[in-house]
Amino acid sequence: MENKMDKTKVAFxxxxxxxxxxxxxxxxxxxxxxxxxxxxxxxxxxLSPNPDAVRLMKExxxxxxxxxxxxxxxxxxxxxxxxxxxxxDNSYPNLPGEFMIDLRxxxxxxxxxxxxxxxxxxIEQFIKNLAVEIKKNHVSSILQ
Numbered sequence: 001m002e003n004k005m006d007k008t009k010v011a012f013x014x015x016x017x018x019x020x021x022x023x024x025x026x027x028x029x030x031x032x033x034x035x036x037x038x039x040x041x042x043x044x045x046x047l048s049p050n051p052d053a054v055r056l057m058k059e060x061x062x063x064x065x066x067x068x069x070x071x072x073x074x075x076x077x078x079x080x081x082x083x084x085x086x087x088x089d090n091s092y093p094n095l096p097g098e099f100m101i102d103l104r105x106x107x108x109x110x111x112x113x114x115x116x117x118x119x120x121x122x123i124e125q126f127i128k129n130l131a132v133e134i135k136k137n138h139v140s141s142i143l144q
Contacts, residue, residue, distance in 0.1 A: 008036040008134050009080040011097065015043050019050035019065075020086040020105060020123075026063045027124050032131035039080060041072040050109055052116055060120060082130075082139060099139050101130075 010032075012024035021040035028038030048054075049065045057063045074095070083097035088104045103126065108119040133139050 008082060009039065009078065010036045010082045010084060010130070011039045011041055011077050011080040012084050012086055013041050013074065013095070014086040018046055018107070019053035019109065020107060022049045022065050023053055023057060023120055024084065024086060024123050024127065026057060026061070026065060027127045030061060030063065031124060031127045035131045035134050039072070039077055041074045041077050043074060045073060052109070056113070056116055056120060060117070
């Protein structure tokens with residue numbers, strides 16, 4: 001089995017990181033944890049994640065974002081291999097990482113339950129695809 005030190009390191013970043021990066025980090029641990037190590041970060045620290053994200057992640061996956069939450073600033077990230085920009089903001093400072101994936105997701109805050117769930121399921125599918133591509137050593141294929 002692969003040592004945690006040998007795993008690909010993936011950072012999920014979001015400028016304000018109120019829910020999107022938390023969802024991605026938690027789903028990364030759940031669906032990609034055997035392949036990559038997940039981190040989250042943003043440009044501002046948060047006191048608590050979005051309550052709808054907390055409720056739906058608990059309901060859908062039995063994941064408590066409040067227990068798992070470790071609000072980090074970009075400067076606190078360890079060296080990473082892949083950076084996944086979760087939101088539409090283009091004003092990020094220079095980011096570390098050999099590969100940069102720009103998802104450009106719209107923040108689901110304030111959306112209906114169905115829209116929010118659809119958003120979460122989209123992140124789940126991305127995470128699963130990312131894990132497959134990392135296993136195959138074809139991360140560059142997701143960039144196209």
